[in-house]
Amino acid sequence: MSWNSFPIFSFITLGFWVLAIITMFFYNRNSKYSTLTQALMLLGIISLATFTSFLWVELQRPPMRTLGETRLWYALFMPVIGYIVLIRWKYVWFAGYCLLLASVFVLINLLKPEIHDKTLMPALQSIWFVPHVIVYIISYSLLGASTLAAIVGLYMHYRKKDTETFIRLADNLVYIGFGFLTLGLVFGALWAKQAWGHYWTWDPKETWALITWLGYLVYMHIRHRNPHWKSLSLWILALTFMVLLMCWFGMNLLPAAQNSVHVYAG
Amino acid sequence: MSLPRKLWSFPWSYAESFLIGFALCVTAIAIQFFTRSFAPLPSFPVNIIVLCLFVIVLILLFIFGRNNSLVQWMMSIPATIGAVSFFGLISLMMGLIPQFPQAPPTDILHNITESWLYFFSLVYILTVLGLVTLKRLVPFKVKNFGFQMNHLGLWIVLAGSSFGAGDMQRLTMETQLGKTEWIAFNRWGEPVEPGIAVELKAFHIDFFEPSLQVYDTLTNKSVKRIKPAYLTQSKTSFTIGDYQVQVKEFYPEAMAMGDGFKSFIGPGSIPAAFVVAEKDGKKYEGWVNPQNRMIRGNTVYLDEGLALILQPSQPKRYVSQVKVYSSSGTIITDSLQVNSPLYIDGWYLYQVSYNQEMGRWSETSTIELNKDPWLPVVYTGIFMLIIGSVFLFFRGSKIKEQTL
Ligand code: HEM
Numbered sequence A: 001m002s003w004n005s006f007p008i009f010s011f012i013t014l015g016f017w018v019l020a021i022i023t024m025f026f027y028n029r030n031s032k033y034s035t036l037t038q039a040l041m042l043l044g045i046i047s048l049a050t051f052t053s054f055l056w057v058e059l060q061r062p063p064m065r066t067l068g069e070t071r072l073w074y075a076l077f078m079p080v081i082g083y084i085v086l087i088r089w090k091y092v093w094f095a096g097y098c099l100l101l102a103s104v105f106v107l108i109n110l111l112k113p114e115i116h117d118k119t120l121m122p123a124l125q126s127i128w129f130v131p132h133v134i135v136y137i138i139s140y141s142l143l144g145a146s147t148l149a150a151i152v153g154l155y156m157h158y159r160k161k162d163t164e165t166f167i168r169l170a171d172n173l174v175y176i177g178f179g180f181l182t183l184g185l186v187f188g189a190l191w192a193k194q195a196w197g198h199y200w201t202w203d204p205k206e207t208w209a210l211i212t213w214l215g216y217l218v219y220m221h222i223r224h225r226n227p228h229w230k231s232l233s234l235w236i237l238a239l240t241f242m243v244l245l246m247c248w249f250g251m252n253l254l255p256a257a258q259n260s261v262h263v264y265a266g
Numbered sequence B: 001m002s003l004p005r006k007l008w009s010f011p012w013s014y015a016e017s018f019l020i021g022f023a024l025c026v027t028a029i030a031i032q033f034f035t036r037s038f039a040p041l042p043s044f045p046v047n048i049i050v051l052c053l054f055v056i057v058l059i060l061l062f063i064f065g066r067n068n069s070l071v072q073w074m075m076s077i078p079a080t081i082g083a084v085s086f087f088g089l090i091s092l093m094m095g096l097i098p099q100f101p102q103a104p105p106t107d108i109l110h111n112i113t114e115s116w117l118y119f120f121s122l123v124y125i126l127t128v129l130g131l132v133t134l135k136r137l138v139p140f141k142v143k144n145f146g147f148q149m150n151h152l153g154l155w156i157v158l159a160g161s162s163f164g165a166g167d168m169q170r171l172t173m174e175t176q177l178g179k180t181e182w183i184a185f186n187r188w189g190e191p192v193e194p195g196i197a198v199e200l201k202a203f204h205i206d207f208f209e210p211s212l213q214v215y216d217t218l219t220n221k222s223v224k225r226i227k228p229a230y231l232t233q234s235k236t237s238f239t240i241g242d243y244q245v246q247v248k249e250f251y252p253e254a255m256a257m258g259d260g261f262k263s264f265i266g267p268g269s270i271p272a273a274f275v276v277a278e279k280d281g282k283k284y285e286g287w288v289n290p291q292n293r294m295i296r297g298n299t300v301y302l303d304e305g306l307a308l309i310l311q312p313s314q315p316k317r318y319v320s321q322v323k324v325y326s327s328s329g330t331i332i333t334d335s336l337q338v339n340s341p342l343y344i345d346g347w348y349l350y351q352v353s354y355n356q357e358m359g360r361w362s363e364t365s366t367i368e369l370n371k372d373p374w375l376p377v378v379y380t381g382i383f384m385l386i387i388g389s390v391f392l393f394f395r396g397s398k399i400k401e402q403t404l
Helices: A003-024 A032-059 A067-089 A092-111 A129-158 A164-196 A204-225 A230-248 B014-035 B046-065 B069-074 B077-096 B116-137 B142-167 B375-403
Strands: B169-176 B196-207 B211-216 B237-240 B243-257 B260-263 B270-279 B282-288 B306-311 B315-326 B331-337 B342-344 B347-354 B364-371
Touching: A003 A032, A003 A092, A032 A067, A032 A092, A067 A092, A067 A129, A067 A164, A092 A129, A129 A164, A129 A230, A164 A204, A164 A230, A164 B375, A204 A230, A204 B077, B014 B077, B014 B116, B046 B069, B046 B116, B046 B142, B069 B077, B069 B116, B077 B116, B116 B142, B142 B375, B169 B196, B196 B347, B196 B364, B211 B237, B211 B243, B260 B270, B270 B306, B282 B306, B315 B342, B315 B347, B315 B364, B331 B342, B331 B347
Parallel strands: none
Antiparallel strands: B169 B364, B196 B315, B211 B306, B237 B243, B243 B260, B243 B270, B270 B282, B315 B331, B342 B347, B347 B364
């Protein structure tokens, strides 16, 4: 079991998710389609989770080092969040978007595979590695989901429709996502102290993580003070997600980041 | 708002907050250029005194200024947004412009953390956050617990790390096998006696296995699609891409000998393997090995501009066996490796590096000595932030119940 078997698992996963998305068009709270949709979502998640756990065993290290590996986790957590939101708040459209986004990540990994070697530099061999990365990926999934809510909200705003539902969903996702983001930042600091001797060195990756964090901080406080400034808040959310993407993927391109200890291999 | 409010008439709002941020920015740059100096970095005991004075000023402002419009503005969300944006903008500059700790004061943008700009943004944010925290602390209410964990926690982290920065010492020490070293160097390369001596008793590296990879001679890169094969003594046949590869001979440590390689365990050795690759009945064979100073690298050329290469082994872990003496008479004998520092008399010791050229035969080990008396303060704040983030999870669901 290795990346060689990824195509099989991803086709199974994508199959389930595409079927789930199709059933969503017939979705009705009480119809048999709702159970079917949920079952299909879960089957896809289980298939991808199985692959991820086997990969972990085979690589003899947590599969969290390269960008492709973090995409794998994103593809795993996004549908989980969609599923929870579906069950809790019955937002079918939202679960659909989550599946779509996750599928895109699976497709990227199919089309652009990387070398997945098992070497893990000593600095990464730490008890903080797994909690730090998992917490970040959960947070990124939640915040990505809040961005979906924001984009739909903005679309509704410019169509002169009510945005209240979407901004409330975004709020919920941001609060939880921001909690995880804080944990990620803090775990990173504790780990850095243990590995490099200082908890904060303004390494470019750290700096961008902080800017992302500040962006959501601004969103939360503006929501608190000016709840009627909806479109502005939604724009802040969308823009901050750009910063988040910069932090996640854009690092390899930045002149300031050439010496970063965090630039992912691959 | 019914009537448009005039700028600078109370109550102040967002516009004033950003303008004040801008004014601070201009002032900071002016100070830095005219005095050609960095922002102050006080150390013990001045930093503690200044911190206490700062807290007292905040408390006095809070007690006597609660009804003053200016102080009310300082405890408001608009001031928060102004301060956070100012700090965020400065972080953004650090994220875009490479930073050099050696840059002089006139080169603000390349050395932001030591600049007055950074200093002013910290003062702005600490003032606002401090007053906000006081506002919710008095009168004390249990339901503000989560709020305090986040706000007071962050204030403690920011205050502890910035006021404590002047007391932090980070030194580098080069230790030699069998010798005891008591001199370390600070970041300007000046020798310092930290009161700690380190005797390097042994140095040891474990390596990952070397890996066979397919290399594209046109792009000069390993082919990313193809999974590398890790060479071990027991496994001798692999599928790499479209090729069936047999490993006829493999030495984790070898020396060039005549046309081939012989096992040799000592300085200057490299991994080497004799491989036969086969595809569609065609065979490609030869030695593969990475190069080093004395030995030429060998590759086996395949079809289509591809080649088989042997990547040198990557270090898995490196360990220094050390005996550490402190001036207070404490002696510790232990092993030191990345991610597991040693603690002795207020100092943390970190394994940093070794003589890369010599690899596992390195007779030097580079150690960082780190002293940060304010660490417990910062950790207290971090601990509060962790509790605070758990409150945020519940806050999310609380709103949900009220509104949906
Ligand atoms: C860990 C970082 C932070 C988190 C998680 C956070 C979270 C929050 C939350 C959830 C509220 C709403 C309180 C409630 O309704 O119970 C709030 C209010 C507020 N926050 Fe923050 N905040 C953070 C940092 C800051 C910073 C850095 C500042 C200022 C520089 C600030 C200033 C304020 C102010 C002024 C309020 C309004 C308080 C009030 O109306 O009584 N916060 N914050």
